Amino acid sequence: MDIIADIFTTLLAQLQKPTLAFLIGGMVLAALGSKLEVPQPVYKFVVILLLLKVGIGAGMSVRESDLTELAVPAIGAALIGIVIVLIGGKVLAGRRGVSNMDGMATVGLFGAVSASTLAAGMAMLESDGIAYEGFIGALYPFMDVAALVTAIVLARMSAERARATAPVGGAATMTMGGGAGAGTGGKAPLEPGLIKGILVDTVRSPAISALFLGLALGLFARPDSVYDSFYEPLFRGLLSILMLIMGMEAWSRLSEMKGVAGTYILYGLTAPLVHGLIGFGVGLVAHHLTGFSAGGVVLLAVMAASSSDISGPPTMRGALPQANPSAYVGTSTGLGTPVAILSIPLFVALADWAIGL
Template sequence: MDIALTILGTLAEQFQKPTLAFLIAGMMLAALGSKFEVPEPVYKFIVILLLLKVGMGAGIAIRDANFLELFVPAIGAAAIGIGVVLLGSRTLVKAKGVTEVDALATVGLFGAVSASTLAAGMAMLDDSGIAYEGFIGALYPFMDIAALVTAIVMAKVAAARRASTHVAMGGGTLAVSGGKGGAKGALEEGLLKGILVDTFRSPAISALVAGLAIGLLSEPQSVYKSFYEPLFRGLLSILMLIMGMEAWARFSELRKVAHAYILYGVMAPIVHGLIGFGVGMIAHELTGFSAGGVVLLAVMAASSSDISGPPTMRGALPDANPSAYVGTSTGIGTPVAILSIPLFIALAQAFIG
């Protein structure tokens, strides 16, 4: 009973924090038909600054981090990304009215990470006075790339299998012809390399990796503390406002696809977040991973990529329907993931203290 009351109290407290308030305000503006708009270049600029800040902070922290303390969460993050895609291949991919390529593109985004959701989680932990490892931002690429690569490769293998099997009925005989290399044709030379290159070239991953390298290989503390840290909360509030409006606008796109996407978009962030929380607890027991670190690993698992993932999927899987994977991710997954952050904070406070 005490744990339930603790969780409910934490949930009520967190919903009063600025991060969630701006997200909900954005959704209300869109619902009321407001003409409020933030120019796309400004939005991209905000995202780049946030990612540079997260990456730089992670790089600075890694220099002083114990290898084992970083290694275990990093392996866990990659395992979560792959696990989410494999789970989705057994759930959403099998749903009625859902095409395989659309479903795999969707679960790929849900296995990847939303930079804005991660930033929101960090801000909410800071507001609550909960400490977390500075290298958390460095876990982002492990989960992000693992999920995107797994989903894209699975989709290409499935497409190759369909293309390589042609059944012809004639003269009472059944002929089955295989394409070049059969299913292996999907894994043409350089496929994985191409996917990795495209992923690292995406604006989000590029900014994050650049910030990570700067923090790791140089001494950017002065500009980090004087410029990036003071701007972080203000920029994040604007980003939450934009995302709230975009989330509401995306709801209409989901009318064009199967209702299974709606159910998946609502349920997946919670399920994935709990999986991430469980992996974080394992890291906590093995290495002393902090309560805040456990929360942020759960937040990354619950999030769905809204920046790096969509352009990666659009380039790698051009046959996939953006209304399905972007609508589900941005329209439902992202707001549900952000709204679920208080749940993971409450669980950490109840089970770790």
């Protein structure tokens, strides 16, 4: 009964947080036929500010860390983000009825990190007197950016491949690169140089450009004063506006979820545990290589189990506008985050068993 009560309390707490509360509010407004609109230029401005804030904050945390101690865990964190997206692309985006764009946006958020879940893990360790490295907070941008960029690139590659094999006049033809894709079952090879073009286009896209610019400013400049006086105070309010917009769009596209909602529910409930175990395994490797603490291993597992509720939604909305917010925000924040938070004691117990706390 205690477990059921904990689950209900955690779900209720998630519903009350701005990310989900404003998303649901936007859906309710759209369902009631509200004429509320946020102008497109305002939306774009909000996304840029949000991603600049996320990037600057991440860059500042990396700048203030010991890069020697950070190196191995940071590489591990980036690899975790990439592996989660690659596995998710096969498991979720490959399911019948799940569009590749929706699937990759969802696994991108699951590969990225929830700062609130990480904070919950830190608080739990501190309350139990379990030590961890001071640079742990600086690991999240490595996992975050690696997962988001990988998901966006793979989604765009899939879209280009689908466009290349799109039927014209009843026959599948290659719109780029001649007829080389015939007989490949829809898996036409991409035109040479196209992958490089997609990578360059992804980096140059407004969302990723703003994120990378923020990272660079946080690392190499001293934006602390403007960050504290401008970006940090505005952040939650701007995020609520973005989620309101996404909620209204989500309602209009809810019909697309018919027939595949069960797939997203299953993924949202199981993925955090699988991803957390992947993170735990990478943390153990870092522990044996560098003496990474047991508390650090737990928090790396928590980061892997979590799904982004801050940097991910605006990044995906900006970079993959075709993706359905009902799928990726609802699955990650509505299901993934509660499961990730409830799994923290599991990772603590595993660390105690494998390493000793």
